[in-house]
Amino acid sequence: MPPRKKSKVSKSKETGVRNNAGGKGVDGRRRHLDDLPVELHLEIIRCLHPRDLLSIAKTCKKLRALTLQRDSESIWKAAWARAGDLPDCPTFVSEPALIHLLTSSCCQECGHRGVRRQILTWCRMYCAKCLTKLSYCYTDVEDKLHELDKRILGERRDHEDICVMFNRHISSQGNARRRDYMRFPRSQVDAFVAEYHALAQPVTNELLRELVDRQKADAGLRCRHQLRYLKWEEEQEIIQKAEVEAKRKKLFEEILVRLKKEAKGSEIESLSKQELDEMSYLPIVSHAAKLKKPGTPIHWGKVLKAMHQFIEHKHKQREEDERAKVLEARFEDLDNAILVQYMKLPRKVHMEFRPQVIDLAFIKDIKDIVDAPASETVTYDSFKQVMPSVAAQWRQQCKEEVEKWLMPTIANYTMNIEPLKLAIAVLVCEGGCLAWETDKIRILHYPEVLGHKCLRKSPPGGWHRDFLPDDVYSRTAVHYGSDPEEIYPETFGPFNVAHFVPEDVDENVAKMVRIVDALGLNSTRATVQELKACDRRLRCKKCVLGAPDKDYVYTWEAALNHSIRSHPKHRGPGHDELGFLLGKNEDVDPDFDSKDDEWELVNEDEMGAVRELEAVAHAPKMGVESWWACARCPIFHDWGEGIKKHLLQKHNIEFSEECLRDGTLFLHPEESAPSALIRPPVLLPPRRSG
Structure with a gap:
């Protein structure tokens, strides 16, 4: 059997009688105003600010009848003078209309709420729909004036005359220089047209000039009043901000007193002046200060909860900062241990291809040392013991990564030779390491690639952030070596060969094969050492055929640079490296030749002249x-x-x-x-x- 519905319990009779006695809430109290004698109405009016006078006139019939009549001008002028904080009211608008314009947010045509922008030169406030309906666009005004009398704008239809004669308004999405966004009030334009028709016909040049000058003077007067109102609004905004700021400071003092009563005094004293200032500007404090009025209660529960959360956050942040300093010092010791492991004097080029701190920071043996509690002593000697094995492990891991990245491309060329020793096993970087030299490339063989910085820098959206936990250790590691003064310090990640796009690797290796073969070396056997020792030179057959007078002779690295930059196979010169990495499509430049570039060996009898030039x-x-x-x-x-x-x-x-x-x-x-x-x-x- 379904449960019975509970019968609705009515409110007590006492409550009902109390509500019925004076109406409901504020409306009931305002209804009593209609019953007051006129003398009291006048006394009330003498005490009200114009904005309050307008507000009460909207809710009380007798006051509305008393104040919003044509003969009530003296009431408003007295209230206006008594206020002292309002700008002078111009002659072309009444005091009630102006105070409505300055204080209301409703469209004056349809009553739509939420209109935030007054058109001060028109003394109107319109929503977007009514603005279009009650105004002309630029071309409408231009055509209307030209049809009315061609002498007004002249044969050239002077743009400045229209903007000086009538008060224009630029729509909120528009540009002040574009005529499409200019709007002119219908009332002003139509009044000018009516005045023109009222002139004695035919209209002489003198009469027309007087009419246009009067119109320009009226528009200029409105513009001057607009500037005055804008200045007044700025002053009022400064005053309001100062009042809110004073309230905020006073409220924050009350908050500190309450926090100290809750045994939070020691925690507050531990906060620095900068942290206290930051605490005083929390949104909940600023919001409460704006809303605070005499006699209005504050929801202290929410405010104090936000303060407690802020204090806890700052204490946690301070602990993390102290921990980060400890980790930073230990990373410096690790950096020194890496340097000692790899660097022997005299210094050689291959010693530069060593791991960086970020490469070893997440290896277990190293992390256990660095991330030890602060109570444990960690020095350079702590890393020295494990560095040989860790360094060998890192190098072998990186070598396998590079080999794995290149093998799909060079698998067909390897013949009983270690793949990474091949001359054709080349990687090309076209990233930020080029700086201003965008017409160049950076050529990398193994082990040179191990020292390349771009393989550790994390671009926007980075390669290295997904696998890192968001903790103090990880944040300190990825920012180690960056400039602490930078607003957005650099973020680093462990060595990552995925910086190189597979399609680029395939193309660059194919280009390198043609260069090595053209040098007379065997691309399946020639090593990097043999390539660097080769003293032969090449010329680009495609370029020589196109411009015989530009017979350039290239070293092997200059040939690869020329081939990639001048004869790209699958992309145009405006190649976006980051966009390419993120998989964005690029249009191939139709002017670029997609055929393979061709090289020929420079004859020995020409090498004498080549060596002199080189x-x-x-x-x-x-x-x-x-x-x-x-x-x-x-x-x-x-x-x-x-x-x-x-x-x-x-x-x-x-x-x-x-x-x-x-x-x-x-x-x-x-x-x-x-x-x-x-x-x-x-x-x-x-x-x-x-």
Whole structure:
């Protein structure tokens, strides 16, 4: 059997009588105003601010009849003068209309609420729909004036005359310079047309000039009043902000008193002045200060709960900051241990291809040491014991990653040779390491690729963040080595060969195969060492056929750079590297030749002239593109005068080319720009016919 419905219990008679006696709530109390004598109405009016006078006139019939009549102008002028905080009321609008404009948010045509922008020159407030209905667009006004009398705008239809004669309004989505967004009030334009028709016909030039000048004067007067009102609004906003700020400070003092009563005094004292300021500007404090009025209760439960959460958050943050400092110091010891493990003087290029802190930070043996409790002592010696095995483990892991990334491409070329030793096992970076040299590439073989920075930098949306937990250890590790002064410090991740796009790897290896074969080497057997020792040169057959007078001769690395930059196979010159990595489609440039590039070996009888040109073109540079590493120091590198000064002051060596030949200085493979690492092509003079 279904349960019975509960019968509705009515309210007590006492409550019903009390409500019926005076109506419901505020409306009931206002209804008593109608019963008051006129003398009391006038006394009430003398005490009201114009905005309150308008508000009460909307709710009380007798006051509305008394104040919103044409003969009640003196009442409003007295209230206006008594207020003292309102701008002067112009002659072209009444006081009730102006106070409604300044205080209301309703459309004056349809009553729609939520209109936030007054049109002060029109003394109106319209919603978007009514604005369109009650105004003309620019072309309508232009055509109307031109049809009315061509002399008004002249044959050239002067744009400035329209904007000076009538008060324009720019729609909220529009641009002030675009005529499509200009609106002009129908009432103003129609009144001008009516005045024109009222003139004695035919209209003389003098009468027309007087009419136009009057119209311009009226529009100018409205613009001046608009500027005055805008300034007044700014002043009122400053005053209101100051009042809210005073309320906020007073309220925050009350909050601190209540918190101290709840035994939170020691926690509050532990907060710094900056943290207290931040606490005082919490949204809940600012919001409560704005709403606070004399006699209005504050919901202290919500406010104090937010304060407790803030204090707990700051204490947790302080603990994390202290922990981060401990981890930072331990990462510095790890960094030194890595340097000692790999760096032996005299310094050589291959020593630069060492792991970074971020590479080892998440290996278990290292993490157990770094992430030990603060009570345990961790020093450089703690890492020194495990560094050899960890370094070997890291290098083997990276080697396997690179090999796995390249093997699908070079599998058909390997013949009893370790794949990564092949000359064709090349990886090309076109990322941020190029800096301003976007016409260059950075060529990487193994083990050079192990030291490349781009494989550790995390782009927006990063490769390395998904597997990292959001804890103090991970955050400290990924930001180690970044500039702490930066607003958005760099984020690093462990070595990741996935930076290279497989399609790019396939294409670049294919280009390298053609270059190695053209040099006369066996692309299935030639090693990186043999490639770098090869003294032969190439010319691009496609370019020579197109421009015989531009006979450029290339080294192997310049040839690869030219092939990728000048003859790309599957993308245009405006290639977006990050977009390509994220899988965005790109349009292929139709002007680029999609055929494979072709190379030919430079004849031996031409090599004499080539070597003479290269002696100048390939001379060591000391500019900003060339960063030289000092073999006598473990980490120092600089360019230009900086490296020369270092040699003289630190090692008492005068810079000379001998420093480059004997290995005292060598080009830093990562800090130097590609233009310093790629020997540039040389231009052979035109061959003489006959």
